[in-house]
Amino acid sequence: MILDESGNLYGTTYNGGASSVNCPYGCGTVFEMSPGKDGEWTETLLYSFQGYAQDGMEPAGGLVFDAAGNLYGTTMRGGAHGEGTVFKLARQKGGGFLETVLYSFCSVGTYCSDGSAPVGGVVLDSGGNLYGTTSFGGLANGTVFELTPGANGQWSERVLHAFLGSEGSTPFATLIVDTAGNLYGMTGGPNGGPFCSGLSTAFELSLGQNGTWSFSVLHSFPPPGGQDGSCSTAPLVRDGAGHLYGTTYLGGAYGAGTVFALAPGPAGGWVEKILHSFDINDGAQPYAGLILDEHGNLLGTLSSGGRNGFGSVFKLTPDGQGRWTETILHDFTGLDGTSPYAGLVSDHAGHLYGTTYYGGYLSDCYYDGCGVVFEVTP
Numbered sequence: 001m002i003l004d005e006s007g008n009l010y011g012t013t014y015n016g017g018a019s020s021v022n023c024p025y026g027c028g029t030v031f032e033m034s035p036g037k038d039g040e041w042t043e044t045l046l047y048s049f050q051g052y053a054q055d056g057m058e059p060a061g062g063l064v065f066d067a068a069g070n071l072y073g074t075t076m077r078g079g080a081h082g083e084g085t086v087f088k089l090a091r092q093k094g095g096g097f098l099e100t101v102l103y104s105f106c107s108v109g110t111y112c113s114d115g116s117a118p119v120g121g122v123v124l125d126s127g128g129n130l131y132g133t134t135s136f137g138g139l140a141n142g143t144v145f146e147l148t149p150g151a152n153g154q155w156s157e158r159v160l161h162a163f164l165g166s167e168g169s170t171p172f173a174t175l176i177v178d179t180a181g182n183l184y185g186m187t188g189g190p191n192g193g194p195f196c197s198g199l200s201t202a203f204e205l206s207l208g209q210n211g212t213w214s215f216s217v218l219h220s221f222p223p224p225g226g227q228d229g230s231c232s233t234a235p236l237v238r239d240g241a242g243h244l245y246g247t248t249y250l251g252g253a254y255g256a257g258t259v260f261a262l263a264p265g266p267a268g269g270w271v272e273k274i275l276h277s278f279d280i281n282d283g284a285q286p287y288a289g290l291i292l293d294e295h296g297n298l299l300g301t302l303s304s305g306g307r308n309g310f311g312s313v314f315k316l317t318p319d320g321q322g323r324w325t326e327t328i329l330h331d332f333t334g335l336d337g338t339s340p341y342a343g344l345v346s347d348h349a350g351h352l353y354g355t356t357y358y359g360g361y362l363s364d365c366y367y368d369g370c371g372v373v374f375e376v377t378p
Helices: none
Strands: 009-013 029-035 041-048 071-075 085-091 097-104 130-134 143-149 155-162 183-186 200-207 213-221 244-248 258-264 270-277 298-302 312-318 324-331 352-355 373-376
Touching: 041 097, 097 155, 155 213, 200 244, 213 270, 270 324
Parallel strands: none
Antiparallel strands: 009 029, 029 041, 071 085, 085 097, 130 143, 143 155, 183 200, 200 213, 244 258, 258 270, 298 312, 312 324, 352 373
16 A cells, blocks of 8 residues: 555555446555544545456556646556556546546557566656556557657657566566666566466666666576565665665475565666565565654565464564664454555654455455555554
């Protein structure tokens, strides 16, 4: 989720919302959570997707604000060609939001050379351009794309990079952008067969003075089974010194995933270090990325394992000597959520907010509920 200056939370649901011919159980939603004076929160449904040619379906990624408070995101499927969209929810003067599809993927080429299935969200640069990834299309292994607004209100798409197998494949993670406009991301989402059977990589796209982009692999992770960590669906986070931090879903000392750091090397290139390997007791399989607090701590979620087997929230604290100590902040019980696949957001008081994929025990979804929005208080 994302947080505005008033403390309201905004996020997406993959399914649910108003039913339609395309989605009897709903094509997904955009929602807002607003805090009340009594500590209670109120949910407002901002938009229900209709599916396919209308406006897309299954928004798997998060949202991003522009300076005017408009929201941007992606749907993994649907749109004019059924291969996903980028959408905008424009804030209206009288209240509410107006939805517009900015781009429908698979508009170019027999093999979706402009990309297909954007699982991650989009990021905005200082010029109002949007950047994201598609998990397929391009050369079949996914793309990095740019959407540029035009004077007539139309948006034009450009593929900045199409992945070769040796560069990684199926980028699921949302990109991050630094102050110079360079982009960083991860590849390694599931690709049809065994989960994350392909090569996972951390990569950079550097913006040149003439508007060209240069692609480089910062680090290659081995296939599942390596202690270096493998398989990443999570975005990176960057600190003030330019170090990058991320998670791998598998691998590490116990095979349950890792937290890693990438630092620029003294002789060029990047140096990777495993900060922590998860086991089933503290939680396992971090699907989401990390947040970095003002003290340099890393915080995140684990989608499974932990004391009750439903996942957990963790913190890694540096000691200044290169070592990191893990603290479990919360173990989910099922009633308060199950399987936190999404990452966290923090307010000014250090309260953490997130979502779980299942749990809550309402009867609408399976046996354990449709998921929850949760808060972890220091």
